[in-house]
Amino acid sequence: MSMFGQVYVKNGRYKLKGDFHHLTPNTPIKNADRSWKLMGVTNPRDMTYIHTYGGEAPFFEALGEGKLLGSRCDNKECEFKGTIYQPFRIHCPDCLGRNSAVDMTEQARKNARIHTFMVCERSGAFNILDKPIKFVNVEFEGVSTILMSYLSVGDPEIGMKLVPIFRTTNPTYTILDLSWVPDGTGEEQLPEGFSF
Amino acid sequence: MIKFSNKQLKVPELMRPVYMVTGGQSKFGRAIPEKRTEELCVDALTMAAEMIGLSPAELKSYIHSCYYGHFADHFGDQLLGEAVIHDRLGLDPLGNIGIKTGGATGGSTLWEAVKAVASGYSDCALAMGWERMDEVPTDEGNFLISCAADKDWESPLGHIYTGYYAVMAQRYWQIFGKAEDSFRKTLAEISVKHHGYARMNPFAQSPMDITVEDVLKSPVVAFPLRALDCCLMSVGAACAIICDEKTAQELSKNSPHKPLRIWVAAGSHTLRPADRRDMDIPLLPNESEDQYKDLGERFPGGDRYPGFTGFLAARMAAWYGYRMSGVTDPTEDLDLLELHDAFTISDVQTYEDIGVRPYGEGRDYVESGDCYHTNPNTGKPGKLPSNISGGLIGCMHAVGATGIMQTFEVATHIWKRWAEVHGDQKRWKEFGRSKPDDWQDLQVKGAKRGMAISHAGVGSHVTSTILMDPDNLLKNAQ
Numbered sequence: 001m002s003m004f005g006q007v008y009v010k011n012g013r014y015k016l017k018g019d020f021h022h023l024t025p026n027t028p029i030k031n032a033d034r035s036w037k038l039m040g041v042t043n044p045r046d047m048t049y050i051h052t053y054g055g056e057a058p059f060f061e062a063l064g065e066g067k068l069l070g071s072r073c074d075n076k077e078c079e080f081k082g083t084i085y086q087p088f089r090i091h092c093p094d095c096l097g098r099n100s101a102v103d104m105t106e107q108a109r110k111n112a113r114i115h116t117f118m119v120c121e122r123s124g125a126f127n128i129l130d131k132p133i134k135f136v137n138v139e140f141e142g143v144s145t146i147l148m149s150y151l152s153v154g155d156p157e158i159g160m161k162l163v164p165i166f167r168t169t170n171p172t173y174t175i176l177d178l179s180w181v182p183d184g185t186g187e188e189q190l191p192e193g194f195s196f
Numbered sequence: 197m198i199k200f201s202n203k204q205l206k207v208p209e210l211m212r213p214v215y216m217v218t219g220g221q222s223k224f225g226r227a228i229p230e231k232r233t234e235e236l237c238v239d240a241l242t243m244a245a246e247m248i249g250l251s252p253a254e255l256k257s258y259i260h261s262c263y264y265g266h267f268a269d270h271f272g273d274q275l276l277g278e279a280v281i282h283d284r285l286g287l288d289p290l291g292n293i294g295i296k297t298g299g300a301t302g303g304s305t306l307w308e309a310v311k312a313v314a315s316g317y318s319d320c321a322l323a324m325g326w327e328r329m330d331e332v333p334t335d336e337g338n339f340l341i342s343c344a345a346d347k348d349w350e351s352p353l354g355h356i357y358t359g360y361y362a363v364m365a366q367r368y369w370q371i372f373g374k375a376e377d378s379f380r381k382t383l384a385e386i387s388v389k390h391h392g393y394a395r396m397n398p399f400a401q402s403p404m405d406i407t408v409e410d411v412l413k414s415p416v417v418a419f420p421l422r423a424l425d426c427c428l429m430s431v432g433a434a435c436a437i438i439c440d441e442k443t444a445q446e447l448s449k450n451s452p453h454k455p456l457r458i459w460v461a462a463g464s465h466t467l468r469p470a471d472r473r474d475m476d477i478p479l480l481p482n483e484s485e486d487q488y489k490d491l492g493e494r495f496p497g498g499d500r501y502p503g504f505t506g507f508l509a510a511r512m513a514a515w516y517g518y519r520m521s522g523v524t525d526p527t528e529d530l531d532l533l534e535l536h537d538a539f540t541i542s543d544v545q546t547y548e549d550i551g552v553r554p555y556g557e558g559r560d561y562v563e564s565g566d567c568y569h570t571n572p573n574t575g576k577p578g579k580l581p582s583n584i585s586g587g588l589i590g591c592m593h594a595v596g597a598t599g600i601m602q603t604f605e606v607a608t609h610i611w612k613r614w615a616e617v618h619g620d621q622k623r624w625k626e627f628g629r630s631k632p633d634d635w636q637d638l639q640v641k642g643a644k645r646g647m648a649i650s651h652a653g654v655g656s657h658v659t660s661t662i663l664m665d666p667d668n669l670l671k672n673a674q
């Protein structure tokens with residue numbers, strides 16, 4: 001039995017355990033239109049990447065704890081001091097100073113609205129969301145940018161008031177741990193593993 | 197950045213005039229299993245040589261440096277694919293570089309080649325672009341395309357790029373299109389037009405004789421966009437030869453056409469639409485200070501700029517490009533366009549970004565009939581025809597080649613060679629395609645100046661490539 005590749009960091013180095021790739025033989029591609037002459041070969045490959053979140057790690061960790069972190073430029077010298085960013089930006093795009101993390105969970109519960117949305121019937125390989133996927137772009141009062149996410153309950157409309165939900169049971173530590181539902185949705189309607 | 201310094205708004209200057217001498221392209225198709233990519237690039241360069249009455253070897257002897265546009269290394273499973281093509285074209289040991297800016301790769305490749313010649317580094321540069329997206333299954337292809345979105349914040353959401361783009365279309369559809377059936381019909385007309393023009397183009401991958409009804413009945417991809425509103429996924433190559441004046445004249449001794457002046461400018465915007473911040477609209481020469489004061493009243497919700505509805509990168513590419521080439525009003529000064537119609541709705545959005553119509557009024561460019569070769573309302577020539585090639589919806593979107601294909605298409609009109617390039621029965625036969633009985637000469641009569649817009653995804657990179665007959669330059673052209 002093979003084991004999924006797993007990684008941890010110790011002494012500043014990645015430590016690896018398990019299988020990071022699997023071998024599959026290549027096969028010939030032949031042309032049925034020309035008496036099965038050779039055209040090419042398949043090149044199967046299955047790999048696992050090792051990826052750091054760097055300065056965004058606190059954002060992704062907080063999702064599993066039921067918190068939405070934004071970031072803010074607090075540099076007194078910056079022309080745009082006080083600007084709040086969601087998506088969380090590690091550095092201010094103007095002065096390039098290090099932003100401060102701000103917990104905007106309460107703010108999101110009070111004044112998040114759909115800026116725009118899309119219901120999408122298709123997906124690419126490796127998708128794990130249920131289809132159709134209801135993309136929502138969420139705007140917040142007092143935040144300069146507009147977050148892309150997905151709606152887990154109901155049908156989206158521009159201007160609809162939303163509240164965030166978080167995958168606090170078995171989090172995936174990806175952006176999928178954050179989702180949204182219309183204001184007034186009951187706890188019992190939330191997808192498995194999610195809470196307000 | 198949401199405020200610009202004067203240094204950032206400097207009008208780009210070329211240190212000497214730059215010319216497009218010739219160009220060429222391969223057949224475009226969804227899959228071309230019978231040819232390797234290098235064979236397609238050889239086809240394109242051979243055609244470029246033939247266009248000016250030279251052998252490939254003669255043309256190659258002028259080339260001094262090479263600019264290769266190819267976006268998606270992971271589709272081809274080959275890093276440094278540029279080095280493979282460069283060797284197979286027999287151009288070693290000349291300097292070469294790969295350029296990748298998503299859907300704008302073709303335009304960016306021309307940008308680099310033009311700067312190389314303008315600076316004096318080279319007197320003759322090759323700009324060659326290609327793409328092949330036929331070597332993985334479609335769902336894996338969608339996954340690979342979605343890698344062009346942010347890998348932590350966007351791609352895990354379905355691994356479907358269309359979804360990230362379509363939210364922007366939704367906002368435009370509701371705010372500026374007011375979700376009207378009449379606007380939906382206007383979008384469908386764009387698809388009918390582009391698939392229709394593709395019928396006259398032997399290189400084109402998706403010629404179709406369809407109606408507005410057919411578009412409106414095609415399957416929903418992401419409402420309101422349907423299958424026939426979307427661009428193609430393609431394999432193919434296209435190239436252009438960029439020179440200084442002296443070399444351009446020398447190379448054109450046996451050429452039936454004259455070299456064209458060329459300018460390319462570029463703009464950019466956030467990879468994630470999520471990161472866009474509000475700002476004032478940068479104005480084009482044909483717009484006035486107070487023109488957009490009431491935009492939010494006329495289109496409630498439309499006062500946030502660029503919001504999710506404008507492509508700031510396209511606006512900036514036009515902002516720089518018009519000032520370099522002396523364009524004061526694109527509709528008056530230009531004779532044809534090739535736009536990046538990734539979706540019918542983004543075609544409309546671009547009309548506004550490049551100032552063919554003011555923000556909020558893009559649909560009028562179609563409804564007035566101005567965008568057609570022959571205006572369907574009047575039966576007279578369209579004022580500013582667009583995408584006669586068939587565009588990305590009807591002709592191709594072989595990403596790295598697209599911006600070069602568009603530019604070559606514009607050039608064939610200014611050279612008065614459109615019918616020869618597109619009508620040659622031999623070419624139709626060679627590509628295994630049949631020339632329609634009602635084939636029509638779509639030459640834009642009297643074309644002297646044109647522009648091609650090359651655009652990446654949700655608008656991260658956009659270039660404007662402006663071509664002019666050197667004997668019909670605008671007054672303030674550099």
Ligand SMILES: [Zn+2]
Pocket residue numbers: 073074075078079080081092093094095096097
């Ligand atoms: Zn700052």
